Amino acid sequence: QKEVEQNSGPLSVPEGAIASLNCTYSDRVSQSFFWYRQYSGKSPELIMSIYSNGDKEDGRFTAQLNKASQYVSLLIRDSQPSDSATYLCAVNYNSGTYKYIFGTGTRLKVLA
Amino acid sequence: KAGVTQTPRYLIKTRGQQVTLSCSPISGHRSVSWYQQTPGQGLQFLFEYFSETQRNKGNFPGRFSGRQFSNSRSEMNVSTLELGDSALYLCASSGAGQNNEQFFGPGTRLTVL
Numbered sequence: 285q286k287e288v289e290q291n292s293g294p295l296s297v298p299e300g301a302i303a304s305l306n307c308t309y310s311d312r313v314s315q316s317f318f319w320y321r322q323y324s325g326k327s328p329e330l331i332m333s334i335y336s337n338g339d340k341e342d343g344r345f346t347a348q349l350n351k352a353s354q355y356v357s358l359l360i361r362d363s364q365p366s367d368s369a370t371y372l373c374a375v376n377y378n379s380g381t382y383k384y385i386f387g388t389g390t391r392l393k394v395l396a
Numbered sequence: 397k398a399g400v401t402q403t404p405r406y407l408i409k410t411r412g413q414q415v416t417l418s419c420s421p422i423s424g425h426r427s428v429s430w431y432q433q434t435p436g437q438g439l440q441f442l443f444e445y446f447s448e449t450q451r452n453k454g455n456f457p458g459r460f461s462g463r464q465f466s467n468s469r470s471e472m473n474v475s476t477l478e479l480g481d482s483a484l485y486l487c488a489s490s491g492a493g494q495n496n497e498q499f500f501g502p503g504t505r506l507t508v509l
Contacts, residue, residue: 318497327486327500328439372439374498383452384429384498388438 288375290387298395303360305390307373310354316376317349317356321369322389328372332358363394398423400489400501408507414475417504421468421489427451428470429498430462433484445470474506482508 287310297303305319316335320328334340334347334356346359356375360367370389377383401420409415421428429452430442441454445464462472468489474481484505488498 320500327484327503330497330499333497383444384441386431386439386441 288373288385288387290371290373290390292388293391294393295390296393296395297363299363299365301363301394303363303367303392303394305358305360305371305373305392306355307357307387308355309373309375309385311375311377313378314351314354314375315378317347318374318376318384319345319347319356319358320372320374320386321367322372323369360392363392365394365396368392368394400487400499402485402487402501402504404504405502406505406507408509409477410509411477411479413477414473415477415506416471416473417485417487417506419470419472419487419489419501421470421487422499425489425491425499426468427490427496428464428468429488429490430470430472431486431488432456433486433503434482439486442472477508479508482506 289308319332321331322328332345332347334349337349337351340347344361348357370391372389373387375385403418427446429444432440442456442460443450443462444452448464459475464470484503486503487501490496490498
């Protein structure tokens with residue numbers, strides 16, 4: 285059973301700090317990795333995608349992928365109260381066809 | 397580019413009824429996936445359609461079905477509704493290829509009374 289695991293949180297960080305969100309996955313043939321942000325009552329919004337080992341930066345967001353250790357993380361620099369949301373990790377597996385598996389999400393609270 | 401649209405946004409039904417939800421993907425996207433989201437279970441994959449064919453299916457009973465039309469618009473149907481079907485139903489579209497990102501619509505909030 286392919287799985288994607290996240291700590292449910294809540295993860296509380298003060299405004300201006302770095303928030304670090306982690307995700308582990310179980311299948312070594314995973315192809316692509318995604319981070320979504322979901323505000324309460326809204327649908328998930330794609331914020332980062334990463335396909336190869338290393339770091340990928342986009343504004344205040346940095347995604348880190350380590351395929352050998354099977355984890356992917358999201359760093360949010362200079363956290364703002366508006367970053368308070370649930371962050372979903374998604375993994376795209378190639379099992380003949382491509383399937384997305386989502387983690388249950390980590391709730392982030394940025395304290396003003 | 398217009399995003400993914402879903403209709404209706406809210407539905408209230410009673411047990412035993414059936415419901416049809418609609419999704420229009422981003423222009424040019426041929427893959428449409430459906431998810432059920434509940435507080436306890438998170439995002440659960442229902443099925444994926446690509447070029448009018450069901451390409452993947454999750455672990456849901458046969459009461460849940462879907463289809464895709466030649467213009468890539470998709471519908472999902474739930475028959476004989478149960479209280480546990482109350483959830484946010486999300487549609488996501490993506491282009492072809494292994495790295496293509498999924499973009500979600502606003503969802504349909506279904507309440508079964």
